[in-house]
Structure formats: C-alpha cells, structure tokens
Amino acid sequence: MAYVDGFLVAVPKAKVEDYKALARRAGDVWKEHGALNYVECLADDAPYGELTSFPRAVQAKEDETVVFSWVLYASRQDRDAIIAKVMADPRLQGDEWKSIFDGKRLIYGGFEPFLEL
Numbered sequence: 001m002a003y004v005d006g007f008l009v010a011v012p013k014a015k016v017e018d019y020k021a022l023a024r025r026a027g028d029v030w031k032e033h034g035a036l037n038y039v040e041c042l043a044d045d046a047p048y049g050e051l052t053s054f055p056r057a058v059q060a061k062e063d064e065t066v067v068f069s070w071v072l073y074a075s076r077q078d079r080d081a082i083i084a085k086v087m088a089d090p091r092l093q094g095d096e097w098k099s100i101f102d103g104k105r106l107i108y109g110g111f112e113p114f115l116e117l
Contacts, residue, residue, distance in 0.1 A: 001113065002036075003076045005083075007069045008107040010060040015100045016042065019067065022100060029092055030071055033085040037072035058105045079110065 011019045020040075027038040043066040046054040054066045073079040086092065097103065 001075060002116075003073045003079045004111045004113060005071045005073075005079065006109055006111055007067075008054060008058055009067050009101050010055070010058040010064040010105050011067050011101045012064050014063070016065065018100050022097060023067075023069070025091060026086075029086055029089050030082065033089070034078060034082045035071050035073055038069075039071075040067060040069040042067060057107060076110070076112065 023040045027040070030038045043054060046066055048055045048060070054060075054068065055064075058066060060066055071079075073082060
C-alpha cells in the first residue's frame with residue numbers, strides 16, 4: 001500500500017523564490033531515487049486561526065507564508081529506502097536551507113493512507 005510523507009513549514013515571503021529553487025532540486029532528487037510524486041504548495045487560503053491553523057502550527061509571522069508539501073511512495077519500505085538515499089545525496093547536503101526557512105518550525109511525518117477515492 002502507498003505511503004506519504006507530509007511537511008509543513010513557514011517561509012519568509014522574501015525567500016519564496018529561493019525556496020522554490022530548493023524545492024525543485026529536492027523534488028528532482030526524490031523522484032530520481034524512486035518517489036512516485038512530489039508536491040509543494042504555497043498557502044493561498046489558510047487564515048491564522050484563533051486556536052489552530054496551518055500558520056499557527058508553524059508559528060508563521062506576518063512576513064511569512066506557509067508551504068504544505070508531500071511525497072508519495074509505493075510503500076513504507078520504499079519510503080525508508082528512498083529517504084536513506086535522499087539524505088545521503090550530495091545535491092541536498094549543506095546548510096542552504098537554513099538561510100531560507102527555520103528548520104525548528106518544520107513539521108513532518110509519515111502517513112499510511114486508509115482511503116483513496
């Protein structure tokens with residue numbers, strides 16, 4: 001059964017183009033190593049809620065937007081193997097991401113789908 005990694009991060013609006021370039025490179029790497037799908041989305045209709053919301057979850061500031069992304073794999077086994085390759089890939093090594101977003105506010109997790117229509 002398929003497996004999904006989900007990510008949520010706050011990105012400064014002034015750094016969105018830098019994030020897009022990094023995401024394009026990361027997506028190419030994920031796909032080359034076997035991911036079935038790689039999707040990055042900029043918040044368009046995600047208001048700051050009173051109690052919970054996407055922006056609140058990552059403590060987004062006024063000058064930041066929220067990015068929601070996911071990677072699709074054929075299985076959890078495939079995901080584990082692909083992640084190991086992605087993390088070792090030299091194209092994604094280094095601290096470039098630190099100048100684009102705050103990794104301490106990155107939310108991520110693996111999910112097993114239970115319904116697909």
